[in-house]
Amino acid sequence: MSQLLEENDQVPSICVAGAGAIGITIAARFSIVGFRVRLIARGGSLASIRENGIRLLDKEGDHCSQVEVGRAADFGPQHIVFLCAKSYDLPELAASLQPLITSETTIIPVVNGIPWWYFDGEGGLWDGPVVRSVDPKGDLKKLMPSRQIIGTTTVITAERLGWGTARTFNPLQMTIGELDDRLSARVGELAAILNAAGIDVRVATRIRDAVWTKVVRNLISNPVTAITGATLRENFGNHYLSDVSRQMLREVIPVIEAYGGKLEVDPDAIIESGRMLGDVKTSMLQDFEKGNRLELASICDAVIEMAERQGITMPVTEAVTGIAHFRSQGEPANAA
Structure with a gap:
């Protein structure tokens, strides 16, 4: 350049x-x-x-x-x-x-x-x-x-x-x-x-740590909000929804560590900072409301793929991802 x-x-x-x-x-x-x-x-x-x-x-x-x-x-x-x-x-x-x-x-x-x-x-x-x-x-x-x-x-x-x-x-x-x-x-x-x-x-200094930190923010909020219609404040402020996001957070940390990465911030800070953004709709919820295809492949499927490479299971993440795929527009009716 x-x-x-x-x-x-x-x-x-x-x-x-x-x-x-x-x-x-x-x-x-x-x-x-x-x-x-x-x-x-x-x-x-x-x-x-x-x-x-x-x-x-x-x-x-x-x-x-x-x-x-x-x-x-x-x-x-x-x-x-x-x-x-x-x-x-x-x-x-x-x-x-x-x-x-x-x-x-x-x-x-x-x-x-x-x-x-x-x-x-x-x-x-x-x-x-x-x-x-x-x-x-x-x-x-x-x-x-x-x-x-x-x-x-x-x-x-x-x-x-x-x-x-x-x-x-x-x-x-x-x-x-x-x-x-x-x-x-x-x-x-x-x-x-x-x-x-x-x-x-x-x-x-380590771009993949920054990537994982952003991936986690999206992973534990985007598919949940697309399913529920919740804003970020609701997703991370409601007891039931925040519990789902925390379980997904616990599942992804071993995957990050398996590839030699780490989060740049404390996991609890991700939950709190998301809640503090207020009544903001995630990009995935915006797409769902407009009838657009959901960006699940990079945000969810790729993380599950990387977990499988390491023999790590992510049952809550896989379940939420599966429901989001069902809700997604623009996918073939016979998609697995």
């Missing part, structure tokens, strides 16, 4: 692929502070943004921005590409984004759950396997070279209000890190760019 920045007077070309709540939020924050940002959208979203631009309501105010919007074929190679899509859309998206990506492009997957790159770059016993739940054919590994990826987790509670419009009133936080956990110049450059856009960035 350094070479590309030098060739373009230190101003990177930034592309955000995906015009959902997170993609709109990130694109808007870049645009607000003056970065030139391109947004990949499709269908009605593409047409609406071309005509009306994008709008973000956040704790700083109501922001409207005009951004370049189109399909990947409309733009040339980019310095930085943010992938902001549901995990089940990633293989198709990755194939469509090839016109944007050169050997010098830095790729930042802003995704939920276990990422397809989890076993890449770490070395040792677990280096190399494919996470079948999120990358069944290994397409993402082929299309998105791991050496070009910066691992990412976010704490951004955003809601898409309509095409091109998102709302978020909590602080925007992102953790980034190289897949091999080294401190690199490009991570520092990316952190500076994100901070300039009003996104609070932390550089992780």
Whole structure:
């Protein structure tokens, strides 16, 4: 990335692929502070943004921005590409984004759950396997070279209000890190760019610990809320629901430890911080209410897959996941 920045007077070309709540939020924050940002959208979203631009309501105010919007074929190679899509859309998206990506492009997957790159770059016993739940054919590994990826987790509670419009009133936080956990110049450059856009960035010394911490937050809330309709305050504040989430939390900790990872915060703090977010709907509950497919493969199935690799059972997690699959829209009627 350094070479590309030098060739373009230190101003990177930034592309955000995906015009959902997170993609709109990130694109808007870049645009607000003056970065030139391109947004990949499709269908009605593409047409609406071309005509009306994008709008973000956040704790700083109501922001409207005009951004370049189109399909990947409309733009040339980019310095930085943010992938902001549901995990089940990633293989198709990755194939469509090839016109944007050169050997010098830095790729930042802003995704939920276990990422397809989890076993890449770490070395040792677990280096190399494919996470079948999120990358069944290994397409993402082929299309998105791991050496070009910066691992990412976010704490951004955003809601898409309509095409091109998102709302978020909590602080925007992102953790980034190289897949091999080294401190690199490009991570520092990316952190500076994100901070300039009003996104609070932390550089992780162990990116997989950050991933597991975010995975746990999603695992013990998203499927439960999709089943029950509860907000985060209700999920972690109600005795019955919080007990289910605590059991799931107890089940996932041995899986994390089996892969040499650890949570970055105390487990009880995850429960309390979730409750303190208030009457926020998880992304999975929002999807359920809109009749969209639920993002269960990366958030739930991949964790269960990794547990099975280690011979660890997760009965409560498997039961909740099974019910969520039953409730999910967009899955084949004969899905197992």
